[in-house]
Amino acid sequence: MALPAFAEDGDLPVGLHRASLIEVLNRFGSGSSKRARLSKRLERIYRLAVRTGRLRRFVVFGSFITGEPEPNDVDVFLLMEDSFDVDQTSDELRLLFEHSAAQAYFGASIFWLRRFSSHFQRAGRNRGLA
Numbered sequence: 001m002a003l004p005a006f007a008e009d010g011d012l013p014v015g016l017h018r019a020s021l022i023e024v025l026n027r028f029g030s031g032s033s034k035r036a037r038l039s040k041r042l043e044r045i046y047r048l049a050v051r052t053g054r055l056r057r058f059v060v061f062g063s064f065i066t067g068e069p070e071p072n073d074v075d076v077f078l079l080m081e082d083s084f085d086v087d088q089t090s091d092e093l094r095l096l097f098e099h100s101a102a103q104a105y106f107g108a109s110i111f112w113l114r115r116f117s118s119h120f121q122r123a124g125r126n127r128g129l130a
Helices: 021-028 033-051 091-096 099-106
Strands: 055-061 074-080 108-114
Touching: 021 033, 033 055, 033 074, 033 091, 033 099, 033 108, 091 099, 099 108
Parallel strands: 074 108
Antiparallel strands: 055 074
């Protein structure tokens, strides 16, 4: 499914729009030298996240996916499998999962969460969440 046209304000319409990395890069990675640089960062972050073998979802948000000619940076949310253990990653991969280090090293705002984080649980058993 193709990404929708921008709304009047220059943003994508409200909602989560599924797209491949190639579709995102083709749509938002050109038009200025800054967009080209940011798209290379985004692709690098994606490739590293995939290398963990535990990436569940890769979500791009912020000014990069708007009509803004000179977006500020790349904003990414990584949803990882429950079995993901950041302590078992290489040094470069580990940087993805430390927000301030990722900002300095990759020039991107990266946020992450395990698919169903155990710290929402109590006494070793699962509980409901709303």
